[in-house]
Amino acid sequence: MIPTMNYNQPQAGENIEMTGTRKSVILSTECSGGHLTIIEEEISVGVCSTPHVSTREDKVIFVADGKFILFANGKKYEAEKGCNIFIPRGVLHNFKNAGTQTGKLLITITPFGPENFLKDLCLSVKVFGKDPAVMRDVAKRNGVVLA
Template sequence: MITDPNGLLVINPGEGENTDLGGLGVDFKVSGDATRESLAIVEHPMEPGRLVPPHVHESEDELSYVLEGTFGVRVGDRVATAGVGTYVFKPRGVPHTFWNAGSEPGRLLEVIWPAGFERFFESLGKLAQTAGSPEEFEARRAELAAGYNLEFVPDWADELKEQYGLKLLGEP
């Protein structure tokens, strides 16, 4: 990675820290620290059949770009399929989720603005490694989410799991 006082930022393939969230990876590419907190970029490699817990952000917008695979997305009451080269906007204040709808691993590029939410992924990755039980993980995840103005929408999870044969992140 190259950074300089003039703001040049170059991230080469394979650079950046990463964490695993039980079927969804987070490859940290551009942090808010590097963009004066205006935006952050992460890549999400994802196992087939995995569902991100449905949620709503109150503080940031997200734009996903499909790099590999096929993804299902739900934003509000709308459901769509997104293949390679597709952009998906997930506005703040609107519940959303996504899942790998294909039979192969997939990968998304996620632009988040304003920056800051990338730190949630970092903390969640540490929590996933240190929680002593599923109950402890859920309780600590809820506390963490509250600090990022993030709320989960559990009603959707069972419906989407049944309809598409999915597993939530971390489920065996």
């Protein structure tokens, strides 16, 4: 049964910390009955995500604050507060905080979310460092291909 309501107080969501980023799960896969996940990411200046392909999900990245460069399908997009981009599954993508302050993204992922991937990746980085082989293995188990 799909819950009819998900009510979260500010700062009540699950936080996942990685180098230069703090991810807060705003709406979990479990709360949406597997339909979607919403994650808020605070990204430090100059930090970029690893280029990757999501094989199971489509996503929308909405710039809530700051200035970013979004890369998708071989194209570069300069994005400021209020901009968004739809990235279908199977498309190579990543982003970089190109601003002068910590930026914030809201990422909506459907049909189900990557919370387990983010937790697994965060734990593996803490234990093994940024070992590319370990990171690729964690990604592969979660339907993500790192470039």
